[in-house]
Amino acid sequence: MKLNGAAWKFGNDIDTDVIIPARHLNTSDPEELAKHCMEDGDPEFYQKINGGDVIVAGKNFGCGSSREHAPIAIKAAGISCVIAKSFARIFYRNAFNIGLPIFECPEAAEKIQPGDKLEVDVDSGEIVNTTKNETYQATPVPEFMQQIIAAGGLINYVSKRVKNNE
Amino acid sequence: MGMTLAEKILAANSGRDHVQPGELVNAKVDMVLGNDITAPVAIREFNKIGVDKVFNKDCIALVPDHFAPNKDIKSAEQAKVMREFAKEHNLTNYFEVGKMGIEHCLLPEQGLVAPGNVVIGADSHTCTYGAMGAFATGVGSTDLAAAMALGETWFKVPESIKFVFHGKLNPWVGGKDLILYTIGKIGVDGALYKAMEFTGPVIKELSMDGRFTMCNMAIEAGGKVGLIEPDETTLAYVKGRVKVPATFYKSDEDAQYSEVYEFDVSEIEPQVAFPHLPENTKPLSDATGVKIDQSVIGSCTNGRIEDLRLAAEVLKGNKVDPNVRCIIFPGTQEIYLQAMKEGLVEIFIKAGAAVSTPTCGPCLGGHMGILAKGERAIATTNRNFVGRMGHPESEVYLSNPAVAAASAVKGQIAKPEEVV
Numbered sequence: 001m002k003l004n005g006a007a008w009k010f011g012n013d014i015d016t017d018v019i020i021p022a023r024h025l026n027t028s029d030p031e032e033l034a035k036h037c038m039e040d041g042d043p044e045f046y047q048k049i050n051g052g053d054v055i056v057a058g059k060n061f062g063c064g065s066s067r068e069h070a071p072i073a074i075k076a077a078g079i080s081c082v083i084a085k086s087f088a089r090i091f092y093r094n095a096f097n098i099g100l101p102i103f104e105c106p107e108a109a110e111k112i113q114p115g116d117k118l119e120v121d122v123d124s125g126e127i128v129n130t131t132k133n134e135t136y137q138a139t140p141v142p143e144f145m146q147q148i149i150a151a152g153g154l155i156n157y158v159s160k161r162v163k164n165n166e
Numbered sequence: 167m168g169m170t171l172a173e174k175i176l177a178a179n180s181g182r183d184h185v186q187p188g189e190l191v192n193a194k195v196d197m198v199l200g201n202d203i204t205a206p207v208a209i210r211e212f213n214k215i216g217v218d219k220v221f222n223k224d225c226i227a228l229v230p231d232h233f234a235p236n237k238d239i240k241s242a243e244q245a246k247v248m249r250e251f252a253k254e255h256n257l258t259n260y261f262e263v264g265k266m267g268i269e270h271c272l273l274p275e276q277g278l279v280a281p282g283n284v285v286i287g288a289d290s291h292t293c294t295y296g297a298m299g300a301f302a303t304g305v306g307s308t309d310l311a312a313a314m315a316l317g318e319t320w321f322k323v324p325e326s327i328k329f330v331f332h333g334k335l336n337p338w339v340g341g342k343d344l345i346l347y348t349i350g351k352i353g354v355d356g357a358l359y360k361a362m363e364f365t366g367p368v369i370k371e372l373s374m375d376g377r378f379t380m381c382n383m384a385i386e387a388g389g390k391v392g393l394i395e396p397d398e399t400t401l402a403y404v405k406g407r408v409k410v411p412a413t414f415y416k417s418d419e420d421a422q423y424s425e426v427y428e429f430d431v432s433e434i435e436p437q438v439a440f441p442h443l444p445e446n447t448k449p450l451s452d453a454t455g456v457k458i459d460q461s462v463i464g465s466c467t468n469g470r471i472e473d474l475r476l477a478a479e480v481l482k483g484n485k486v487d488p489n490v491r492c493i494i495f496p497g498t499q500e501i502y503l504q505a506m507k508e509g510l511v512e513i514f515i516k517a518g519a520a521v522s523t524p525t526c527g528p529c530l531g532g533h534m535g536i537l538a539k540g541e542r543a544i545a546t547t548n549r550n551f552v553g554r555m556g557h558p559e560s561e562v563y564l565s566n567p568a569v570a571a572a573s574a575v576k577g578q579i580a581k582p583e584e585v586v
């Protein structure tokens with residue numbers, strides 16, 4: 001599967017309070033959360049992005065709270081994937097569990113500029129920057145995580161296991 | 167080859183003799199936890215799995231603490247989802263308003279976590295219970311949903327970092343300062359994906375409350391768990407309290423660590439973390455004089471009885487500065503009651519502080535003490551991110567309870583010895 005979109009750049013240590021501030025956590029409705037996505041980093045973010053666009057960030061993206069509302073807000077806002085130098089552990093897990101593709105790639109995080117057009121191959125982790133005519137390779141996704149993605153998220157994966165009585 | 171404390175607990179809970187960092191294991195969980203923000207999402211996902219029962223009605227704790235007592239209609243609806251789920255599945259450990267406390271103060275206090283346990287919670291500060299020698303870590307709602315159905319979850323065995331604390335603690339220096347100092351040294355991703363093991367003579371002498379404070383903030387360095395080897399102090403704490411079997415694991419002499427840090431605490435003063443990251447720590451001497459509008463004392467980091475005693479020691483006979491709101495929120499009902507018995511609540515009220523029912527409230531900018539644009543708070547909480555306590559242009563400084571209390575009196579960040 002290939003994802004296409006323009007890059008939106010953020011810095012290091014983007015925490016989950018920036019991705020979705022706690023004042024909006026009195027709901028878990030994805031549509032509602034989407035409207036406030038990245039609000040404390042860029043108040044107009046949701047208005048400005050187009051479906052398929054990509055968040056590109058520095059190290060430790062998604063640090064802070066365990067709120068799954070963070071990847072849910074990003075996904076519901078129409079962002080197709082997140083590329084970062086590194087991810088905080090819980091965010092990493094959550095993103096796979098809910099089916100938001102994420103890629104660890106320091107080179108891409110360094111070289112991609114705001115607005116660059118990107119083409120991301122979800123299976124191979126290859127990131128093509130069509131604006132700059134460059135290609136970067138993300139860290140391969142562990143096999144177990146690939147199984148979760150292939151099943152369509154953790155709940156489907158577990159549900160299958162339960163049905164097969166594993 | 168020997169194993170670390172983290173490796174031993176994961177091995178035991180996944181039916182293995184030996185595990186090593188990087189391996190994926192399926193471990194059974196002894197307790198799973200959700201709150202009024204994360205549980206409603208987990209329940210929605212749980213209902214899609216296709217099981218009609220939770221794995222064990224005694225091993226799921228649900229605590230409405232973040233926006234409870236409910237701050238508005240939306241949060242009331244969320245809490246209701248959780249309450250009804252607890253009823254439907256006849257959960258033993260649902261804590262209603264009036265009985266609830268801040269989850270990470272409540273679970274150990276109620277004896278729901280034991281040394282050697284594996285615990286996951288849909289809250290990042292679940293790592294607090296590492297203070298008891300349990301492998302406890304935060305996950306998201308979907309992981310919580312899966313664990314509620316299966317009673318197990320997968321982990322990548324983390325590498326461990328050892329932090330050895332030597333020397334003698336200075337006056338007004340405690341667990342909070344040790345962990346802020348550590349995060350200042352290694353940064354907010356300094357322990358990313360790793361287990362942080364705190365050890366050495368200073369930790370041996372540290373009270374349970376101080377240990378909880380330290381392990382609580384492991385996540386603020388990116389850590390998966392913060393761990394302290396259980397000892398006599400742990401044993402005294404769990405005796406008569408813990409209702410499930412406990413196992414006291416110890417790291418082997420020849421266990422492998424990815425890094426070892428040695429700190430001499432004799433040189434450490436109380437620490438203050440400047441906005442907007444917990445790693446921006448400075449010695450208190452370099453922070454004094456910063457004007458504040460609010461002082462918040464409590465939370466899962468510093469809302470335990472020892473913390474309140476410290477705050478009371480500083481506030482006793484003093485008055486909160488007229489330009490400051492001082493808000494104190496005890497971690498649990500039991501802590502609240504103890505504080506009343508000891509006369510601490512009276513000291514707080516006479517000093518002009520507001521004492522709140524246990525809730526996360528101000529800590530996450532939820533309710534009960536939100537900052538306006540341009541306002542500044544000192545707080546004994548664990549995060550000072552942009553907008554954490556209110557307006558995106560407000561600021562939070564993190565400190566220990568004595569410093570937060572002294573600052574409330576002075577109207578600016580101050581040393582406890584200035585007012586005691």
Ligand code: SF4
Nearest residue numbers: 268465466526529530
């Ligand atoms: S007190 Fe603060 S950090 Fe602790 S659980 Fe509540 S919101 Fe989270």
